[in-house]
Amino acid sequence: MTKPSLHPFTWWLWAIGLAVAILRFDSTWFTVSCVGVVMVVVYTCRDDAPWAKSFDWTLKLSAWILAVRTVIGIAIGVPIPGTPLFTVPIVPLPDWMPGIRIGGTVTWERLSSSVTEGLLICSIIVIFGAAASLTSPHRLLRVMPIYIYEFAVAVVIATSVLPQLVSSVKRIRMAQRLRGQKTRGFSSWKRVAIPLLEESLARSLDLAASMDSRGYGVSKKRSRYRPISWRLKDSLVVISAVGLVVIS
């Protein structure tokens, strides 16, 4: 870690700014271009650290969410009139569920509104996933004000366990492939999830115990061995996001 990196808050503030701007603009093109910019930033700025590798998984997750959201969005809900694309058979529902319909004619308007709403959710996930993969959770811990230390411990454990999950998933899937199990498909996830949960729980407890026994949170004041300072670069990044919020 020889290159001076940005302040740990920088990318988080930037992410919050972008998220607010996206919600206020509410325009598909703006959302898509924001996600594009975020991806470029992550792939150019991230380093070799374990948490940096979690971004690919964030992308996979949000693509999955977008797909599910779109399918559910066009299948269930209130019909929107417009150009019909294709028709799905209507599932009969009991009388006490008026106004809800499953299936029916799918219109272009319907499809586009589902995709737009899905995109909005995904863009928020991608943006915060980017902040998590660009910021070292350990550095984040060092700048967290000590009077909210319980909250800080929770945040750090959450943000540091998530990337470790990714490497654990790889290891466990490898082991199960060697047992001759399929590692694709839904049922394989159940097999991965159990060892994974156990391990991440154990890791979190270890980390919490280690912080506890080293006196974290005992003294309300904390000295700085090598202070992390806020520099011009940090201000520029944050200003770029704030600017977007202002013009939106």
Add this chain to the structure above:
Amino acid sequence: MIKFSHVSLIYPNSTTTVLEDLNLTIAEGEMVLVIGPTGSGKSSLLRLINGLVPHHTGGILAGDVSVNGLSTQMTKPGGMAHLIGIVGQNPANGFVADTVEEELAFGMEVLNLPNDVMRKRVEEVLDLLSLAPLRNRSIATLSGGEQQRVAIGAALVTHPKVLVLDEPTSALDPIAAEEVLSILHRLVHDLGLTVVIAEHKLERVIQFADRIVYINGEGVANVGTPEEILMQSPIAPPIVHLAKALGLKEIGVTVREMRRMTTHYRDIETISKIETPPTSSKVITFEKLTVSYGDTIALNGITSNIFAGDVVAVMGRNGAGKSSLLKALAGVNPPTGGSISLSGKNPFELHGKQRRETIGFIPQEPSDLLYGQSVAIECEQADRDNELSAGTTFAVLQQLVPGISTATHPRDLSEGQRLGLALSVVLSSNPSILILDEPTRGLDYQAKNELTRMLINFAASFGKAVILATHDVELVAELASRVIFIADGDIVADGSTLDVLLSSPAFAPQVAKVMSPQPWLSVKDVVAALEGLQ
């Protein structure tokens, strides 16, 4: 310094007491070793010292534990931070910073020490633990031994009076373990630090210990000098078993003491047996095998064969390429160059049933293989996978780990039992090759003996090949027929266990060190050789 008075500990939802009425006083500058079978409560005892038990884990504690007059009932672990440094079983899980220097400073930052004090102490610790060349390195890139040293350093910066370590050498190769232990020894003698240490590999630590606490797993703890405790306890390093086998009146805990007591055995003329290796078929062939990750070369074009009935130990320092070799043979990491053939098949093209019948792989964490909710479900799944009649896997398990309860969740098993379960699941498909990656981490002597018996049986009676990567020289001495020694991605030695282990002093087992120049590796060898004379 540390005082346990009438300490009893019981965990909720558990029927056995971990400790019962333990009285123990540890004086300043003492090095105390805690031994016992796996799951007997060694870690609990260590964590009682700074109050992590019960403040962090729950559990009912009766009696009182106090350190330097400070009782853990009144003080939380954080309040003891200036007094006690604690290093957990897996230091990598406890790191809270990215670089070595920041990690070392963390403990002082939270205690709000002034900057100049911090700088001075960081330098001090960097020198003390020879970490200076690593000061700016990212912790994630360090080797196991280096991480262990950083964790010890991070515990020492606050100038604690007590240092508590849970299995500090279990993941380390013999050389790195030696480094860590000699540092501890120096700290005890130079700084008067009180050290409490739990360790399974007694052969590594026994010579440094002043006293031993032996926990038998049913709440009873015996305290005494190493000689007293080891005379009676079933848990003992090979050197003590040697003394007992030779019928010596006293036991020695160091190689030097034992050499003095056994002079005449070394002068005996022994007939050296020349064993002709039985000719058996090749099961694994690899040629010019190269594995690299990015710019780093893990394996540098190595060539060798492995025969049926062989038990091959792959040894070498941390990061030498042992795991890379195993993973390439098992077909996980595709090699960058060269070829591998498992009885004519390419390991990367094996899937499903065919893979299970060719190769069995036990990863470093055996629990990676397990996902069932109970031992019974796990065994049934294995039976179904391999189209075996119901109960076959469980029968294997019963042989490996007798008396295991079928309703237990795999997580609640001891390390040894879990390894046994993973092993029986893998063995149920009757693979012709078995690969194990560091199987003895966290195993006690009894579990290790079981494992040795199982593997020798598997290799000898069925003519299968077993390959294992390990740091445990004592295990290799008992188990392996052949050793492949890897350094920096190259094979530096490949031959019979006897030849390879005797040629390297650092990797020689205790019995060999005592009996050198006699060609004996284990107590078994000594007894057999002496019987042959009579």
